[in-house]
Amino acid sequence: MKEQTEIKIAKLLTFLIVLLTILQAKLSYGATQKEVITNLFKHYNKNLTITQLNTMTDSVIVSGTKYKVSPLVIASIIVRESGAKTNAISKGGDYGLMQVRYKVHSDKVKSAKDLFNIKTNIDIGTKIFAGYYARQKTLYGALYRYSGGNKTLAQRVLRTLNKLQKGQYK
DSSP: OHHHHHHHHHHHHHHHHHHHHHHHHHHHHHHHHHHHHHHHHHHHOTTOOHHHHHHHHHHHHHHHHHHTOOHHHHHHHHHHHHTTOTTOBOTTSEETTTTEEHHHHGGGSSSGGGGGSHHHHHHHHHHHHHHHHHHHOSHHHHHHHHTTSOHHHHHHHHHHHHHHHTTTTO
């Protein structure tokens, strides 16, 4: 009897922890931030399905939380790197939404094709960016490194981020 009560209490506590985590995420990121990110993706790629939009937005928020990177920064990188196109490939061999260079980061996936998976691409791209940010200590420095030394791209990401922060994609 005591064991069953302890199991019920443990399940209830687990449920409450999950519920509090969800509520905290909603309070931290709010519907407005989620809407702004979703609208940004729609603005850059009108061909995205609702499922793709939701997966992208949710992945940006999850990876941002996981690696302590603003979801707005991640979303800005995505639209400037790939135009929010899940199947984007650059001439240099960069794949997916965050344009992860397979030749450099092949240790993080089984094949380049894996980088077309929305969640995988955003997670790996955010982890890479977070590493650059930890070393560079400035947002511009991290964006410059992430973009392979492309000043124009880093500046475009910052401009997009500024517009997002002002709510111009609502």
